[in-house]
Amino acid sequence: xxxxxxxxxxxxxxxxxxxxxxxxxxxxxxxxxxxxxxxxxxxxxxxxxxxxxxxxxxxxxxxxxxxxxxxxxxxxxxxxxxxxxxxxxxxxxxxxxxxxxxxxxxxxxxxxxxxxxxxxxxxxxxxxxxxxxxxxxxxxxxxxxxxxxxxxxxxxxxxxxxxxxxxxxxxxxxxxxxxxxxxxxxxxxxxxxxxxxxxxxxxxxxxxxxxxxxxxxxxxxxxxxxxxxxxxxxxxxxxxxxxxxxxxxxxxxxxxxxxxxxxxxxxxxxxxxxxxxxxxxxxxxxxxxxxxxxxxxxxxxxxxxxxxxxxxxxxxxxxxxxxxxxxxxxxxxxxxxxxxxxxxxxxxxxxxxxxxxxxxxxxxxxxxxxxxxxxxxxxxxxxxxxxxxxxxxxxxxxxxxxxxxxxxxxxxxxxxxxxxxxxxxxxxxxxxxxxxxxxxxxxxxxxxxxxxxxxxxxxxxxxxxxxxxxxxxxxxxxxxxxxxxxxxxxxxxxxxxxxxxxxxxxxxxxxxxxxxxxxxxxxxxxxxxxxxxxxxxxxxxxxxxxxxxxxxxxxx
Amino acid sequence: xxxxxxxxxxxxxxxxxxxxxxxxxxxxxxxxxxxxxxxxxxxxxxxxxxxxxxxxxxxxxxxxxxxxxxxxxxxxxxxxxxxxxxxxxxxxxxxxxxxxxxxxxxxxxxxxxxxxxxxxxxxxxxxxxxxxxxxxxxxxxxxxxxxxxxxxxxxxxxxxxxxxxxxxxxxxxxxxxxxxxxxxxxxxxxxxxxxxxxxxxxxxx
Numbered sequence: 004x005x006x007x008x009x010x011x012x013x014x015x016x017x018x019x020x021x022x023x024x025x026x027x028x029x030x031x032x033x034x035x036x037x038x039x040x041x042x043x044x045x046x047x048x049x050x051x052x053x054x055x056x057x058x059x060x061x062x063x064x065x066x067x068x069x070x071x072x073x074x075x076x077x078x079x080x081x082x083x084x085x086x087x088x089x090x091x092x093x094x095x096x097x098x099x100x101x102x103x104x105x106x107x108x109x110x111x112x113x114x115x116x117x118x119x120x121x122x123x124x125x126x127x128x129x130x131x132x133x134x135x136x137x138x139x140x141x142x143x144x145x146x147x148x149x150x151x152x153x154x155x156x157x158x159x160x161x162x163x164x165x166x167x168x169x170x171x172x173x174x175x176x177x178x179x180x181x182x183x184x185x186x187x188x189x190x191x192x193x194x195x196x197x198x199x200x201x202x203x204x205x206x207x208x209x210x211x212x213x214x215x216x217x218x219x220x221x222x223x224x225x226x227x228x229x230x231x232x233x234x235x236x237x238x239x240x241x242x243x244x245x246x247x248x249x250x251x252x253x254x255x256x257x258x259x260x261x262x263x264x265x266x267x268x269x270x271x272x273x274x275x276x277x278x279x280x281x282x283x284x285x286x287x288x289x290x291x292x293x294x295x296x297x298x299x300x301x302x303x304x305x306x307x308x309x310x311x312x313x314x315x316x317x318x319x320x321x322x323x324x325x326x327x328x329x330x331x332x333x334x335x336x337x338x339x340x341x342x343x344x345x346x347x348x349x350x351x352x353x354x355x356x357x358x359x360x361x362x363x364x365x366x367x368x369x370x371x372x373x374x375x376x377x378x379x380x381x382x383x384x385x386x387x388x389x390x391x392x393x394x395x396x397x398x399x400x401x402x403x404x405x406x407x408x409x410x411x412x413x414x415x416x417x418x419x420x421x422x423x424x425x426x427x428x429x430x431x432x433x434x435x436x437x438x439x440x441x442x443x444x445x446x447x448x449x450x451x452x453x454x455x456x457x458x459x460x461x462x463x464x465x466x467x468x469x470x471x472x473x474x475x476x477x478x479x480x481x482x483x484x485x486x487x488x489x490x491x492x493x494x495x496x497x498x499x500x501x502x503x504x505x506x507x508x509x510x511x512x513x514x515x516x517x518x519x520x521x522x523x524x525x526x527x528x529x530x531x532x533x534x535x536x537x538x539x540x541x542x543x544x545x546x547x548x549x550x551x552x553x554x555x556x557x558x559x
Numbered sequence: 560x561x562x563x564x565x566x567x568x569x570x571x572x573x574x575x576x577x578x579x580x581x582x583x584x585x586x587x588x589x590x591x592x593x594x595x596x597x598x599x600x601x602x603x604x605x606x607x608x609x610x611x612x613x614x615x616x617x618x619x620x621x622x623x624x625x626x627x628x629x630x631x632x633x634x635x636x637x638x639x640x641x642x643x644x645x646x647x648x649x650x651x652x653x654x655x656x657x658x659x660x661x662x663x664x665x666x667x668x669x670x671x672x673x674x675x676x677x678x679x680x681x682x683x684x685x686x687x688x689x690x691x692x693x694x695x696x697x698x699x700x701x702x703x704x705x706x707x708x709x710x711x712x713x714x715x716x717x718x719x720x721x722x723x724x725x726x727x728x729x730x731x732x733x734x735x736x737x738x739x740x741x742x743x744x745x746x747x748x749x750x751x752x753x754x755x756x757x758x759x760x761x762x763x764x
Contacts (some may be wrong), residue, residue: 116588184599192592196584222599230606234703243692243699245610251696256610263606394597 009526030062032126034039034118035527036107039125041425043100043544044418046128046309047093051411053136054088055487057081062449062483065476070467078466079167080145083426087172090494091179094410097126098275101417104425106190108518109208111199111536115530116192120185121417122401127182131175138171146172151261154254158239170448173236180229187221187424199517201551208540209298216302217271224267224310229300231260237245245446261311270309273405273549274302276413280366283420283522284348286514287363288355293542301340306336319393327386338377345374360512361435365416368443376401379454394464396475397457403450407486412442413495422497423511427430430505434541441489448482455549515542515549520556531558586737593741597748607610611683611759614696623694628651628764629701637680638757641712643671645750654744655736660726667723670746674716704756711749719739 242251
């Protein structure tokens with residue numbers, strides 16, 4: 004015990020081996036959850052740009068009815084890679100990055116439960132991202148079976164290559180899965196076991212509830228995709244017959260494996276954005292979140308129902324009638340907890356003192372588009388409508404209102420809202436508003452006409468189409484190009500503000516939350532002394548303090 | 560009012576104390592995280608089992624031509640050995656908690672030996688079978704399930720080897736027995752999976 008004082012001097016030296024604002028830390032195997040969070044966000048944004056570029060090529064091809072711009076095979080590769088990159092390399096990692104940054108701060112922890120596991124999970128993202136990109140250089144080209152990789156299409160090997168694009172695709176998705184499970188174990192352990200004193204479950208911000216719910220889905224459902232992917236890999240590479248009907252296998256079984264995960268995965272993606280809404284609306288309306296406890300619990304309800312709805316993707320896959328009915332009912336049930344949330348947000352904004360800064364604009368726009376996507380979602384849950392529009396642009400329009408209109412717009416809201424906290428600088432409000440206007444018009448111009456084309460029967464994943472759909476497609480392409488343009492003010496804003504923005508105070512939005520009680524950006528290990536939480540998360544309009552020891556949280 | 564505030568404050572103080580202890584509780588975090596991981600891992604097996612049941616009940620020619628089924632007696636002995644090893648592992652863990660390192664090492668080594676016996680038995684069974692991985696859905700499923708489980712047994716044996724080696728490091732147990740506890744839990748998990756697997760593949764033919 005005599006060497007305790009010596010250790011007391013040595014440990015801080017080891018814990019802070021480099022200066023605080025060293026940019027090199029973002030290129031190192033850092034175990035600080037805030038560095039890892041930003042690493043995730045920046046890496047995933049680079050892939051967002053790549054995936055976006057692919058969609059520009061797709062929209063350029065579709066601006067005229069004939070397939071006149073690129074080879075059809077290349078077109079197949081384009082939409083496959085666009086979907087794969089946007090889901091596995093943009094939405095998932097960017098949300099994990101945001102959660103990585105915010106969760107420990109919001110629950111009053113110094114870091115995640117397993118910091119090294121956290122760093123390892125992050126570094127898999129660039130690895131499998133680059134791996135996926137290398138498939139462009141293979142003789143077979145990239146995977147071309149769409150992001151869902153249904154057999155028998157995905158097990159074909161027309162170029163007779165040893166390593167096919169599909170093989171690389173499965174490998175990349177598998178590494179992504181390992182990374183996600185490592186992250187999920189870490190988040191669940193952190194939220195359950197690392198909360199600050201007094202931070203009971205019902206004092207956690209709603210965002211933390213949504214992250215917990217989303218990560219529980221990952222743990223419960225992702226392994227099903229892993230199982231399906233292993234079997235698919237053996238079918239493609241080792242000559243097994245799991246999904247090969249010629250040798251007695253069943254291709255629909257893969258669809259079950261795939262959607263058992265990939266439908267709940269939609270909730271993994273959208274739940275944290277619901278959390279972002281629940282954080283941002285109260286701040287910019289100056290009112291407590293309406294029905295906080297119900298909103299918090301409805302996240303878990305969504306998780307629970309989400310694993311019971313996957314067959315609605317397979318109404319047209321020879322699914323028996325009773326099963327269709329069952330899954331139609333369970334799918335529509337999702338609208339209940341989701342509707343609760345929407346009403347809670349509307350009630351939060353209702354008669355509030357609205358402040359229309361960029362994060363609030365993005366949230367309002369995203370909420371509007373989410374309600375629209377929810378309406379078309381309930382339509383699609385209904386068997387007769389789904390059979391009619393199955394595999395058409397109606398479906399494409401619907402889910403882009405979720406993945407872009409809701410999730411990506413919500414992510415932008417979060418990035419603007421927490422930008423001052425992450426960087427210690429303010430962003431430029433004018434550029435933010437330009438970004439919002441371009442993105443909002445672009446999203447609706449791009450994805451709304453798709454519904455029309457789909458209702459009239461335009462199928463997805465084709466590079467040529469009947470001239471009767473030309474008008475919708477011209478509109479969609481113009482909207483798509485506008486969306487591409489809209490990232491320019493965003494990039495200028497983020498890079499310019501980080502370099503030269505006004506220094507941000509600790510709490511520029513007068514928001515309530517543990518993350519706003521420490522400096523911007525927060526120091527390594529976040530809190531000088533652990534916060535002792537004494538009240539709930541949304542005390543707007545009240546004067547109750549959030550913590551007992553606010554002064555002790557910051558150094559000096 | 561006053562009294563309620565003061566009780567609340569003392570509650571908070573107690574909670575603060577507990578949470579500080581929590582913050583230091585890395586071993587507890589590791590065990591919790593490992594259990595969460597195992598629950599998730601079990602879903603892969605559940606998915607394979609679901610796929611097996613679906614394919615077995617719907618495939619018209621389940622067994623490949625010329626295959627009559629599996630011989631049960633030798634795998635049954637294997638099963639008994641593997642399941643018993645779980646009890647041996649339990650007693651090893653208990654010996655460690657009583658600081659009886661010698662008994663722990665002996666029993667732990669015995670568990671490893673039983674695991675290796677199981678793996679060897681399975682290797683012999685595989686080599687004597689008349690169908691391969693590519694022989695219909697049945698062949699694929701059989702090798703997939705037993706192989707994936709076998710990989711877990713191998714992982715368990717390797718983990719136990721590491722734990723055994725670590726037991727010779729001085730002061731290894733100063734921070735608790737989390738490594739041994741987690742390995743032991745993993746071993747029980749692998750056993751339970753095998754019991755389900757044995758019923759599905761060998762009993763239900």
